[in-house]
Amino acid sequence: MSKDPNQLLSILHRMWLIRAFEEKVSDLYARKEVLGLIHLGIGQEAVAVGACQALRRDDYVFGGHRSHGHAIAKGADPRRLLAELAGRSTGYCAGKGGSMHIVAMEAGFVTATGVVGGTIPLALGAALVAKQKGQGQIAMVFFGDGAAQAGHFHESLNMASLWQLPVIFVCENNGYAEFTPLSAHTVVPRLANHARTYSIPDVTVDGNDVLAVTEAVERAVQAARSTKGPSFIECLTYRLRGHYEGDPAKYRELSELSDWKTKDPIQRFIKILKDRNLVPDRAIQEAEKTGRGVVEEAANFALSSPWPNPEEVDSQVFAPN
Numbered sequence: 622m623s624k625d626p627n628q629l630l631s632i633l634h635r636m637w638l639i640r641a642f643e644e645k646v647s648d649l650y651a652r653k654e655v656l657g658l659i660h661l662g663i664g665q666e667a668v669a670v671g672a673c674q675a676l677r678r679d680d681y682v683f684g685g686h687r688s689h690g691h692a693i694a695k696g697a698d699p700r701r702l703l704a705e706l707a708g709r710s711t712g713y714c715a716g717k718g719g720s721m722h723i724v725a726m727e728a729g730f731v732t733a734t735g736v737v738g739g740t741i742p743l744a745l746g747a748a749l750v751a752k753q754k755g756q757g758q759i760a761m762v763f764f765g766d767g768a769a770q771a772g773h774f775h776e777s778l779n780m781a782s783l784w785q786l787p788v789i790f791v792c793e794n795n796g797y798a799e800f801t802p803l804s805a806h807t808v809v810p811r812l813a814n815h816a817r818t819y820s821i822p823d824v825t826v827d828g829n830d831v832l833a834v835t836e837a838v839e840r841a842v843q844a845a846r847s848t849k850g851p852s853f854i855e856c857l858t859y860r861l862r863g864h865y866e867g868d869p870a871k872y873r874e875l876s877e878l879s880d881w882k883t884k885d886p887i888q889r890f891i892k893i894l895k896d897r898n899l900v901p902d903r904a905i906q907e908a909e910k911t912g913r914g915v916v917e918e919a920a921n922f923a924l925s926s927p928w929p930n931p932e933e934v935d936s937q938v939f940a941p942n
């Protein structure tokens with residue numbers, strides 16, 4: 622990727638915005654202002670930002686259950702996102718979806734899902750539409766290592782390759798599916814190898830290095846836009862929080878957690894920026910403050926927004942009345 626300082630700063634801003642957002646969600650959850658099951662992506666910001674950095678606004682992105690960061694990275698409005706998590710009528714789904722059902726169509730974030738790997742086949746549908754429209758749009762789907770063990774993951778890889786669909790599979794291998802380590806749920810430790818079975822080009826990258834993710838995705842995007850079909854990118858990363866908010870995470874060693882803390886993707890990127898003198902120090906310092914300011918404003922917006930009208934409980938939902 623180019624070393625344009627504005628582009629580098631925008632990457633840093635986005636990562637801080639996501640980190641600040643997730644920390645605010647954790648805080649609001651503890652205060653019971655945000656309800657439901659909450660999965661945070663703290664520690665995985667480089668994947669979301671690096672991958673979406675290479676996309677156009679009209680490209681389609683699909684997430685999963687840990688997708689606040691994916692939505693923000695694609696350009697979703699943090700105010701409407703936080704309002705959704707707080708169950709308010711100004712939220713993306715009028716407060717009826719919550720954390721795992723984010724839809725931000727204006728930003729090209731098509732949907733998240735609580736069904737593990739459930740959006741993988743959906744991304745193929747978007748890619749098929751994009752291919753038929755012929756305007757260079759592409760689809761991208763984020764999923765975890767656990768999702769890669771699902772049958773529909775394999776069916777989707779097969780179909781994407783067979784039909785040469787412009788879809789990029791981004792596997793966030795954070796080493797755990799819920800409380801189960803990778804070694805206990807597959808005999809295939811390098812998940813990108815699955816792509817080879819279906820003749821899809823693959824790469825495994827350090828998912829805590831935002832520039833490595835960006836470079837891999839840029840290549841995949843170029844291929845997808847020039848009708849060369851799907852790509853698979855496995856990003857090795859780690860979640861610094863439990864599986865869900867409130868998870869005591871007793872299934873992993875504290876030494877493992879502290880080791881990964883030293884690989885924090887934001888601090889690593891800051892080190893690169895400073896060591897190589899790529900952007901002014903002052904701008905680096907400002908980035909965190911800016912992100913936290915945006916999130917503070919989003920929280921004020923969300924918590925001062927009205928609750929949904931109880932009479933509308935069965936509108937906009939797929940439920941019999």
Ligand SMILES: Cc1ncc(C[n+]2csc(CCOP(=O)(O)OP(=O)(O)O)c2C)c(N)n1
Nearest residue numbers: 687735736737765766767768795797798799
């Ligand atoms: C179809 C389905 N099976 C099981 C679950 C329960 N579940 C929720 S999250 C999760 C683990 C997902 O792991 P992974 O795909 O690696 O994503 P991560 O949580 O690490 O981001 C499971 C099994 C579910 N939500 N949907």
